[in-house]
Amino acid sequence: MYKKQAPELNFTSGRRYVTSSTTGMMRLNSKHYNKALAFTIKERQLLGIHGLLPPVVRTVEEQVRIYYAQLVSLGQDLAKYLFLLNLSECNEVLFYKLLDAYTEKCLPYVYTPTVGLACQRYSYIQEFPRGLYITFKDKGHVCNVLQNWPESDIRVIVVTDGGRILGLGDLGANGMGISVGKITLYTAFGKVRPHQCLPICLDVGCNTDSVREEPYYMGLKRKRPPVDEYDEFIDEFMQAVVKRFGQNCLIQFEDFANNDAFRFLEKYRYQYCMFNDDIQGTAAVGMAGIISALKCIGTDLKSQRILFQGAGEAAIGLAQLLIIAFEKAGVKKDEALNCIFMRDSKGLIVKERLADTLSDNKLIFAKEMPFIFKLEDCIREIKPTILVGASAQAGSFTKEVLRLMTSFNDVPIIFALSNPTAKSECTAFEAYTNTKGKCLFASGSPFPPVEFEGHTRYTSQANNAYIFPGIGLGATACCIRYIPSEIFLIAARTLADFCTPEDYAQGRLYPPLTKLSCCAFEIAISVITYAHINNLSTVLPRPTNVRTFLKHQIYDAKYEPVVPPWLNPNLNQNEKIRDNCID
Ligand SMILES: NC(=O)C1=CN([C@@H]2O[C@H](COP(=O)(O)OP(=O)(O)OC[C@H]3O[C@@H](n4cnc5c(N)ncnc54)[C@H](OP(=O)(O)O)[C@@H]3O)[C@@H](O)[C@H]2O)C=CC1
Ligand SMILES: CC(=O)C(=O)O
Numbered sequence: 001m002y003k004k005q006a007p008e009l010n011f012t013s014g015r016r017y018v019t020s021s022t023t024g025m026m027r028l029n030s031k032h033y034n035k036a037l038a039f040t041i042k043e044r045q046l047l048g049i050h051g052l053l054p055p056v057v058r059t060v061e062e063q064v065r066i067y068y069a070q071l072v073s074l075g076q077d078l079a080k081y082l083f084l085l086n087l088s089e090c091n092e093v094l095f096y097k098l099l100d101a102y103t104e105k106c107l108p109y110v111y112t113p114t115v116g117l118a119c120q121r122y123s124y125i126q127e128f129p130r131g132l133y134i135t136f137k138d139k140g141h142v143c144n145v146l147q148n149w150p151e152s153d154i155r156v157i158v159v160t161d162g163g164r165i166l167g168l169g170d171l172g173a174n175g176m177g178i179s180v181g182k183i184t185l186y187t188a189f190g191k192v193r194p195h196q197c198l199p200i201c202l203d204v205g206c207n208t209d210s211v212r213e214e215p216y217y218m219g220l221k222r223k224r225p226p227v228d229e230y231d232e233f234i235d236e237f238m239q240a241v242v243k244r245f246g247q248n249c250l251i252q253f254e255d256f257a258n259n260d261a262f263r264f265l266e267k268y269r270y271q272y273c274m275f276n277d278d279i280q281g282t283a284a285v286g287m288a289g290i291i292s293a294l295k296c297i298g299t300d301l302k303s304q305r306i307l308f309q310g311a312g313e314a315a316i317g318l319a320q321l322l323i324i325a326f327e328k329a330g331v332k333k334d335e336a337l338n339c340i341f342m343r344d345s346k347g348l349i350v351k352e353r354l355a356d357t358l359s360d361n362k363l364i365f366a367k368e369m370p371f372i373f374k375l376e377d378c379i380r381e382i383k384p385t386i387l388v389g390a391s392a393q394a395g396s397f398t399k400e401v402l403r404l405m406t407s408f409n410d411v412p413i414i415f416a417l418s419n420p421t422a423k424s425e426c427t428a429f430e431a432y433t434n435t436k437g438k439c440l441f442a443s444g445s446p447f448p449p450v451e452f453e454g455h456t457r458y459t460s461q462a463n464n465a466y467i468f469p470g471i472g473l474g475a476t477a478c479c480i481r482y483i484p485s486e487i488f489l490i491a492a493r494t495l496a497d498f499c500t501p502e503d504y505a506q507g508r509l510y511p512p513l514t515k516l517s518c519c520a521f522e523i524a525i526s527v528i529t530y531a532h533i534n535n536l537s538t539v540l541p542r543p544t545n546v547r548t549f550l551k552h553q554i555y556d557a558k559y560e561p562v563v564p565p566w567l568n569p570n571l572n573q574n575e576k577i578r579d580n581c582i583d
């Protein structure tokens with residue numbers, strides 16, 4: 001007999017298991033419980049689904065291999081994205097097992113660069129409830145919308161308002177794709193349990209006319225509200241999250257437009273358990289790359305001059321973290337500031353430009369020197385040792401730029417952080433060929449290895465995906481009160497420590513993507529340890545062994561056996577009798 005109520009969720013030591021009151025059809029149709037061909041014959045009989053599946057019983061490993069073969073047989077990137085999205089909707093365990101087994105192959109389809117394309121088409125993609133849309137029309141009732149989310153034990157929220165999706169600009173409600181992508185990584189690598197993660201899109205309108213006026217656009221067909229009204233809405237959202245999910249629920253701000261991103265970070269950073277991934281997560285991954293590069297060359301931070309192409313969230317975030325790192329290395333703030341140069345869309349940031357009304361974030365980096373517009377001229381004048389691109393201006397690291405960097409550096413350090421691939425300041429091939437293979441290069445989106453003069457150079461992906469899953473896991477595990485900037489420096493060092501001499505020899509500045517989960521785990525350990533030392537953890541009593549404590553909290557993607565009701569110790573006697581009759 002087919003019972004109509006939703007499957008029961010039970011927790012033993014934090015683990016979700018299947019109760020007998022979940023009928024066979026419901027299990028087949030539920031992404032949490034579906035095992036598809038991995039249901040044993042006994043389980044199929046017990047659940048009343050025997051005959052609904054072909055007789056073969058597969059192991060999860062076989063399923064993973066088969067799904068991977070299907071994935072690679074698909075032609076287009078977007079088809080691969082949809083295939084994986086569909087799998088995540090049908091069979092969660094298999095989806096995460098596949099990601100685990102083929103991380104490097106799958107990541108470009110669930111994340112950058114394909115997630116950018118998916119966001120651009122999201123109005124055609126969104127079918128299942130895969131996250132929560134809270135619109136500006138819900139102002140005054142945000143808490144009610146949050147109540148509609150069927151899970152109550154939410155530990156991590158990734159929220160975007162679609163204001164600046166990767167380097168693709170304002171995509172409005174289509175930005176949901178980025179929250180979904182980041183949340184996927186939280187479970188895949190941070191091992192935060194899937195039902196504890198919630199992607200949110202705050203749809204307050206869209207200022208890109210072509211997106212908003214598109215006939216099938218799924219969001220509100222209005223422009224973004226004035227700042228004061230928007231701020232009231234975000235205040236209400238933050239308070240509603242705490243009311244619904246508690247003050248330890250981590251809120252990751254993702255891909256907000258520049259001014260909003262900085263304003264909300266300043267406003268909430270010590271008030272809520274939150275961080276901004278584009279400012280702080282990117283800072284940490286950039287910092288880790290710089291630490292690695294300096295180790296490779298055998299030099300130190302004090303002797304570097306860093307030039308940023310772009311002075312937005314990513315660039316300013318990294319520049320601010322660099323100041324902290326310089327200070328820790330014994331360099332005074334004023335001297336540290338002299339080592340960091342920024343160039344935005346109007347040229348080099350110099351004091352002369354004060355009439356431009358430079359934002360406070362830019363102002364502190366403004367130099368007492370003549371204004372220079374062209375990037376090439378900035379490089380000639382400044383002679384940077386490190387060049388960081390975070391401008392979403394594809395091709396701005398021209399042949400000339402790269403050759404100039406090589407003309408006065410034995411080993412130029414070049415980071416092209418912009419996403420997706422089509423926005424990268426240069427490709428890996430361009431970086432290596434135009435620096436005679438001398439540069440240390442990392443990019444925000446993946447590039448294939450480059451053959452240069454008989455050597456294979458593996459490009460590292462300098463992406464905040466190395467950082468945020470670990471920060472989130474650590475912060476939620478110890479119920480941190482707030483997340484100070486120093487944590488991002490610690491995360492950067494932890495990540496850099498993962499690199500081996502073999503990685504460096506291959507030109508990698510980060511560990512291979514296959515180590516993303518290990519990196520997240522170790523970053524989480526550093527976060528928890530820091531939180532304990534600095535009295536920011538609210539988990540009491542303090543765990544005596546942080547590793548064991550954390551291991552018990554993480555998600556293990558595996559099929560749970562179906563327990564017959566009469567053997568299920570977690571059901572009371574009446575439930576056992578009732579379930580026994582019904583099943
Ligand atoms: N690898 C990673 O992990 C991450 C990568 N990114 C990527 O970095 C890029 C920028 O993101 P974000 O910093 O958040 O965006 P912002 O909009 O905050 O900043 C963009 C910056 O680029 C500057 N800019 C635009 N055109 C030029 C130009 N021609 N020359 C020099 N500077 C220019 C802008 O100048 P102005 O201030 O004058 O407008 C602005 O300072 C995106 O592509 C994003 O995907 C972001 C986060 C993480
Ligand atoms: C990676 C990322 O967060 C971005 O490009 O915005």
Ligand SMILES: [Mg+2]
Nearest residue numbers: 166254255278
């Ligand atoms: Mg981002």
